[in-house]
Amino acid sequence: MSTPTHDDSRPGDPNQGPTGSGPGTTGAGPGSAGKGTDPASGGAASATGSAASASGSGGAALTGPDQDMDEPPAGGSFARYFLRKLGGAATSMILVVLLGFFAFRLLPGDPVLKIAKERPMSPAQIAELRSQYGLDKPVIVQFWDYLVGIVTGDLGESYVYRKSVASLIGEYLGPTLLLTATAAVIAIALGLWLGQLSAWQRNSLFDKVASSTSLIFWSVPTFWLGLILLMIFGGTLQWLPTGGMVTPSLEPWSAAAVIDVIKHLILPVITLVAVVYAQFLMVMRASLLEEMSEDYLTTARAKGLTEDEVRRKHAVPNALLPTVTVVFLHIGGLIAGAVTVEAVFSWPGLGKLTFEAIRGPDLPLLQGTFVVFSAIIIVMNLAADLVYRFLDPRVRRA
């Protein structure tokens, strides 16, 4: 299993979207989920681009009566913007649903034969199993069942777990969200904070140390770092638990159980943060460096602001704009990274579930996790567009 986090993009290359250039898309759900978001992100970028140019040229045509011939026009409504973005997200989601069905039909290996291999079965039993899973029906009928299932929330039944996929995903989603959200918040805060300090003190010792450290962690394979941490803190020192999320003997939601979950959380979160925070640092650093020669910073200095105020009040708010888009895109990568981390730390999350499903191959489960992962990333992209509009007045009123 490769480490999908590293395949999504490299640090210092903020414009590279999740092109799904190969290694990540080993047929696994999360890897190809990145592909599913491409239309969304691409569409969003070109939509804002054309909106900006339209307001530019439109401004020229809409001339007021006297003095301000080039006054730009007022902007459109939030509802229209939101609907446009929502439409883009819905389109992506439809493509994901289609891909989710057909991509897994192309995987090599017959799932029924695989199940049959583990215990002796007669051809009649195999045929019965086939009809039980609906695999004897024509593909088009299977597809129809799949669509109806998606709409009604029924994602089929797992071959391996013998349970409904929807309930399996429901069960494993919580831990994944806990792990990735914690890691995301820490990685983003750490990366952005270090990034802006690095840029502001460009080429200083601090900048060099912060940037190179982050890149070293970035280059380390996720599973390797996880294993090393596991060996040191879980094995040798025995400070922290080596796997799972809870100690079964504890009463749920008691103070001891909460502390226990936090203890279980520390190593996976550290691993995940260490390998991803570099991308946030690099993006923030690059965007702030772009802003540093801008004239409005000279204006702010001439107004008598301190260097610190110039950075906080003027430079950083502008540098955040390009950063936000990339940050949200990388949250998708974070979820992909969770697959490896969950496998290493036996974290009972969606990543581990996906990992099991690939080994199956457990088609309904793979389809289900694929659709859920993709949906999360599409929602994140939508959130990025909305946050962006909130942060950047040029988008807000365009």
Add this chain to the structure above:
Amino acid sequence: MTDLSFENVSITYRSSSDRGDVVAVKDVSLDLPAGATLGIAGESGSGKSTLIMSALRLLPKSARLDGRVLLGGKDLQDLNFGQIRAVRWAQASIVFQGALHSLNPVREVGGQIIEALTHHAKDTWTTPEKRRDRMFELLSEVDLDRSKAIAYPHELSGGQKQRIMIAMALACEPDIIIADEPTTALDVIVQKQILSGLAALVAERGISLLMISHDLAVLSAVCANLAIMRHGKLVEYGPSDEVCLRPQEEYTKQLAGAFPQIGDPESRLNPRTLKPAEVTRAQPYTMGDEVVLEAKDLSVSFDTRHGRERAVRGVDLALHKAEILAVVGQSGSGKTTLARSLLGLQEVEPDSQLSFAGKPLPKKAKALRTFRRQVQMILQDPSGSLNPKRSVYEAVVEGLRVQGIRDREYERVVGALEAAELTPAADYLESIPQELSGGQRQRVVIAGALALDPQVLIADEPVASLDASVRGEILSLFLALKKNLGMSALIITHDLGLAWNIADTVAVMKKGEIVEYGDVDTVLKDPQHAYTQELLAAVPRLGSQSLVRNE
């Protein structure tokens, strides 16, 4: 009241590159007594911006200052950072080029004005409400509506942004205002409004004004005294009238001549330059009767959120053989759209008729390619239109390769470079754009067009981003191309002086329509349409002193 004086100021930029230290300002002494107005003129690289930045100690760390900058008798070098921050904006404020990026794009402009007040909270504006009222008061002083306070910079026009910059500069009632090219990138009518507003506000309050510009006429309209800088040195200093109308130094004469006086017969069809392009043909071409490029009833519309907007409305134009036609107008008048339509780059309304050499403009890709060999475009910013990674040879040869012209490639490129007066051409072939000056880059762009032996050049503001002295060279090149090769040119510009310098005919555009069209001498000397008259009246004139207060 505060005096500002520079005493033997030299400023050196330390550089780690092999060029060594760069001396930006050499031994300059200038005085700005309280209430006076002083203009500093110079081209890019003359050190004028560096000099004024030193007045608030805003130079980068790599700059070393020798000599003294005295503000109100105090040497700025002796102040600590806290003291210098208190001086900034409260005693001396700066008006930057607001039309560009001097305002923070993600903050409301009203808030940016209030920020200055908050940092220098005097007894007068102690509470947020008082500061807000002060901000509204400032907006009304620069003739902006209160509603603009919550606007973001991108929602304002260039002129409005410049007004915000001026309001911000006035906020803390400074003794000195330093204006850095306050009207560059604005067109003449807006420029006049900004200049007269600034001059009036400064005069009312007895604020002293230090203004820098590359345009002598702009400075002479506002400033009583003028200083000319070149290569970091002070070349000439004196009262505006003296410097503009009776310049002593050769360089000042050149600067003064660069922007022609419309109506002055000496500059008609004769751009002032030290390096005029050579006319080699014994009988130079003159404007003929044969129509090369023609537009009839040309209309262009764009879809905007507010429905279809017509950017060009029913324009009739005819470009003759060996004619230079200048299309002038303010920004937003549709002149660039017109140029794009003539090149077949812009979809036009169905009734529009465009023809080249008597035949309708082709629509198919292949025919368009042949057509574009005949009609070439030259853009405003030579630095932006050349690929920074390609050599001059590659830049010029690209058009030939696109057109599939394979024979005598080298000779054609050298010929084009020589026609664009880059001689000897062999010296330039391997250069990349960053090794060339602005004027040389524009010549490379022109050579790229000439390599295809076009019949028509369409140029969009070809000299707007060039220095005054280079401007004359490039304009004289256009004239020489017409005379030597019989080439026709359509030049889009906001600069009436350019039309006076080289054009045979002029078309004045306003809101997508041509309001006046005819021979340059007739139109510019005796304008019929009110808009042409307004444009002409707004052009600043050398030594006109129109806006200077009399002391």
